[in-house]
Amino acid sequence: MIDKKRYLFYPYSHKDYGLVKVLLLYSEDIDITAPYGTGLVNKDISYVVNRGELGKVVQAIEPIEYSNYDTLIISSHINLELCKDELLLIIDRCKKEKIEIVYLGKNEEIKTILREYELYISYDLEDINHIEKVTARYKELNLPIYIPKVPVVYVGGLIETIDSFDISLRLKLELEKLDYNVALITKEADGKLFGSHFYPDGFMGNNEFPENQIMLLNRLVQAIDYVEKPDIIIMDIPKGMMRYSDSFYNSFGIYTYMIAQTLPPDYFILTIPYIMADREYIDNINQYFKNLVGKNIDTINITNSIHDTGSDDDASDIPLYTSENNIEQIIFKNRDNDGINLTNLNQKENVNILINNIIERFS
Numbered sequence: 217m218i219d220k221k222r223y224l225f226y227p228y229s230h231k232d233y234g235l236v237k238v239l240l241l242y243s244e245d246i247d248i249t250a251p252y253g254t255g256l257v258n259k260d261i262s263y264v265v266n267r268g269e270l271g272k273v274v275q276a277i278e279p280i281e282y283s284n285y286d287t288l289i290i291s292s293h294i295n296l297e298l299c300k301d302e303l304l305l306i307i308d309r310c311k312k313e314k315i316e317i318v319y320l321g322k323n324e325e326i327k328t329i330l331r332e333y334e335l336y337i338s339y340d341l342e343d344i345n346h347i348e349k350v351t352a353r354y355k356e357l358n359l360p361i362y363i364p365k366v367p368v369v370y371v372g373g374l375i376e377t378i379d380s381f382d383i384s385l386r387l388k389l390e391l392e393k394l395d396y397n398v399a400l401i402t403k404e405a406d407g408k409l410f411g412s413h414f415y416p417d418g419f420m421g422n423n424e425f426p427e428n429q430i431m432l433l434n435r436l437v438q439a440i441d442y443v444e445k446p447d448i449i450i451m452d453i454p455k456g457m458m459r460y461s462d463s464f465y466n467s468f469g470i471y472t473y474m475i476a477q478t479l480p481p482d483y484f485i486l487t488i489p490y491i492m493a494d495r496e497y498i499d500n501i502n503q504y505f506k507n508l509v510g511k512n513i514d515t516i517n518i519t520n521s522i523h524d525t526g527s528d529d530d531a532s533d534i535p536l537y538t539s540e541n542n543i544e545q546i547i548f549k550n551r552d553n554d555g556i557n558l559t560n561l562n563q564k565e566n567v568n569i570l571i572n573n574i575i576e577r578f579s
Contacts, residue, residue, distance in 0.1 A: 220245070221286035224315075226306060227251055228274055230264045230535070231293040234382025235406045238389065239289075240272055246283075251302060265378065266520060266537035267562055274415070282313040284362060287337075292321030292405040305550065306332065310431065320405040328479075347413070352437035361431070361478065362438040366446060368479055370455030370509070373487040375466055376500070376569040377521040379485060383561050385410060390571050399440050401433075402452035413440060415454060419474075426474065430558065434478040442457045448578075452474060457486070458504065469508070476509040478573040483574055484509070485561075487517040490538070492545050512554075515570060517561040518543050 223246035225236060228568045237363075240261075250256040257276045259521065260269040260414055288310050289380060307329065310317055316335040319326055330336040371384045388400045390505070400412040403420060407413075416432040418424045424432065440446065453475060456466035484505065488498075491517070502513050521535045522542065540562070547558045559566045 222284060222285075223247070223287050223289060224280065224282075224285040224560050225249060225291065225301075226277055227254075227266075227291060227294055227299055228261065229291070230378060230537070231291060233265050233378050234385060235366065235404070235409075236272075237270060237382065238410070240270065241389075247280075248272060249273055249275045249280060252276055252278065253300065257402060262299045264537075266547065267540055277302065282309045282315060283579075285313075285315055288315055288317045288323070289406075289409075290317065290319040290326070292319070294321065294323070294326070296323055296326060304329070310335075316545040318409070320408050322405060322410050325448055334468060341497075345434070347439045347443050350442055351416075351435045354435040354438055355431075359438075361434050362441075364437060364441045364449060365478070366441070366470075367448050367574075368449045369448060369483045369485065369574065370453055370471065370475075370481040370511075371450060371455045372487045374455040374458060375485055375489065375521075375535075376454075376490065377519055379517060379521065379561070380452050381407070383487070383567070384450050385412070385576075386567050387571065388450055390567065391574075394571075394575075396447045397445065397505070398448050398450060399444055399446035400450045400452065401436070401440075401452040404452070405453075413429050419495050420454065420471075430474050430478050433475065436481055439545065448574075449479070451479060451481070458508075473508060481509055481511045483515075483577060484511050484513050484568070485517060486513050487513045487519050487561075488547050489522040490518050490520060491522055493518050493550055493551050493558070498550065498558075499554070500557065502554070513556050515557060515559060515561075515573070519562075532555040 223243055224250045225246060228236065228248045228250045236248055248261055256264055256274045259274055261272050261274055262268060262270050311333065314335065316337055317329055317330060317333060318337045369378050373380050384400055384402060385407060386396045391398045391452050400407060401415060402412050403415050405414055416436055418432045419429045453472050457472040458469040459466050463520055506512050520538045520540045522538060543560050547560065561567055
C-alpha cells in the first residue's frame, strides 16, 4: 500500500510507534509530526517509548511546508478533543495544496469532515468489501465452526502494549518478503495500510452474546481463508491476555479465550514486562495458557513497557517505558525455561531469528 509518494504523519504518540517504525522501513520520504507542547518535537521517534534511537526526529506541525508532500496520514489514535482546531487547519492546507488524506480510524466526526474532501482515502479496498460480503453469506447459511488448515500464530501481551501490533505487522511484512501470503487480524485500524484486517465490530463490542461474538470472528476467518488463501494467519490478540492484578482487570483475558474457541494457535508469542520475567513466573503462566488456549508459549518477548496499577481501584492503563538496559541481562538469566525462547523483539535481528523459527516449525 505504501508507494513512492511523499508522506506526512500527524499526530505522533507512543501508540503509533510500531506503525511509524514500519512506515520508515518502507518509505524514506516520510516526516513525522506532533503539536508543540507534547514534548516530542525535535526528539527521536523512539524517545516516546524510551528505546534505541531510529534516526528519525519528530517535527512540529506548525512550520511544515505542505507543498513538499503528496499524502497526509492522520493517526487513528488522534485525540480529536485536543487536536480538532489544529486538524481543521491542516485539512484546509491540504485542500489548498491538493494533498490526499488517509484516515483509517473509527471517529465518525473526522470521517464526516473528510467525506467532503475529494482526495480522502479510507482504504476500503475491493478485496475487503468482497470478504465482508462472503462473511455475511456464511453467517446467513449458519455453517459449522470453521478451522483453517494453515498455521495460526498468536501475538499478544500479558498486558496491552504497543508491542503486539509492532511484532505482528513486522512478522507479516517480513514473511511476505519471503513470498508467503500472510493474513493479519488486528484491532489497529492503521494496519489496513498494509492489507491487514480489523476485528469485527460485533466481536469487540458488548451488544452481542459471547457465542455470537465468537462466530462473527470465525466467519471472518473463513472468508479471509476463502478469498485470500493465506499460507499463515497472524492474530494480534486485543487487550491483555489475562487479569493483571486485583485492581487492574485487563479485560480478564476474555478476548483470548473467545479467540481460542474459534481459532486455536499453532505458535504462540507472548510479551511480558521485564519486571515479571523470572523462571517460576514463566512456568506458571505457561501452564495457565496451556490450559486456556491449548498451547504452550513458544516465544516470550521481554518489553520495557510496564503499568503502574497503583494501590487502589484507580489502576492506570497508561504504560510507563523504563530503560531497556537490563533486558538482555534478564533474558540471559532466565533463558532456560522448557524450550521457551526469551528474546527482545524490538531488535530487528531477533525478529529475523523468530521468523526462521516459525518457518522451520511448519516446513
